[in-house]
Amino acid sequence: MTDQLAHSDLPREILGDAYEKLALFHKKLEEEGEPRGIIGPRDVDIIWERHILNSAALVPFLLEEMDDVRSVKPIIGDIGSGGGFPGIIVAACLPDVPLYLVEPMERRVEWLHEVVDELDLKNVTLVRARAQEVVPGKVAEHIKSLLPKHFKGFDIVTCRAVAPMTKLTGMVFPLIAPSGKLVTLKGRSVETELEKAAKEMKKYGAVSPVVYEAPVGGDLESTRVLVVEKK
Template identity: 55%
Template sequence: MEDGLRVENSEGVVNSEGVANNENAKDSEGVANANLENTFDENILDELDSSPILCEVLGDALPKCRLFHVKLCKEGLIRGLVGPRDMCILWERHILNSAAAVPFIEKIVVNSKQKRIADVGSGGGFPGLVIAACLPDVNITLIEPMERRVVWLEECVSLMDLKNVTIFHGRSDEVISQVKEHKIQPFDAVTCRAVAPMTKLAGWTIPLLRKHGSLVALKGKSAQAEIEKASKMIRKAGGVNPRVVEAPVARGLQSTTVVIVDKA
């Protein structure tokens, strides 16, 4: 495996065989993916492909993110990671949206020696892979239970040459157990995007944090209502000061709604 990449199974043990055998996942997607592949137009252009905004937002991470973008264009739809309507707005909807979390992470880890964050429910790599590309000095653990998505993440980490990424094949509660049993250190920050409502997310993320660490969750316009509904769950999980922040992405682009929750 590539340096910096470690794929673990649901027991938290390094899987020496990796996750290269993905036949079951491929079979389960069946004929539907074959039909999508036949209709995919490789000539579809992203609206921001040649925009200076990409360099302004992503900086030195742009070359790695371009590799990610190309792979998403070629395989994201047929592998069920993005929708058909996303294909011409992948930069804005997924990559730049994910990059909006970067300033928050930078602020959280600035005084940390370990600089460790976890991305829960990494799926297609949002926001985890984008953060990893933008912050090469931060160690990122991608937590993903679905094997076919772990395979995708492994491929992307190798393609993007991300040395600061570990992939955990399992659920967040398994990692929480390891934190509680002092098998691993808690994280400075936890990120997630489009995983679950805050009523569930609180218990899946906040226990992963060190004292005074923070959850950075990329959410939709219902974020304020979500944290109000989840106030008891947030407190039970050890969270304090939940708030909603509108994070600017770039001029002319829609801001990203972010929920921040601190660990008491």
């Protein structure tokens, strides 16, 4: 099956310097993604749009938020990375930013190791763990050596399709450093999710949520990005 954007200049225009690496990722996803359970059978001809460009829509927001967080050299944690969305795309687009991809499933972590090697991504650390094992001060013994010394949380946490805000808030906010941010891709129902999660957000110091319409590129359907601060 051929990707709907196989003959389009859009991926190259949008991804710039990251295009070559992400074209390798696209090829691996096209050849191995479905049989290895990384993408669904209906996604095979829309890998560029649904997975790679959709993830890349987060990048301009990350650049802006990184300017805003207090840390001199911000670190990003991508939680529940699965096959690498958005973590691998962000890592390729921002090669100078340290990225920690947190994913508990062995099969997916194995896939991610191959991707990091094949794309030669030097800024990625793979952390096989559940989010709950990466809470500063309570980091699980088997992953301590992977995280920075005196880990105080990620300056920015990214994620996509991990859980609704009622559940996601308690999962990821304990991993965010004070004054850090959650910058996440969300679907059309984000406002309803936020309404339902008001109690959890208050409990975990999640404040000032803002929803942005995020262009994916060309005339592709836009996505939505939610930015929430940690008090």
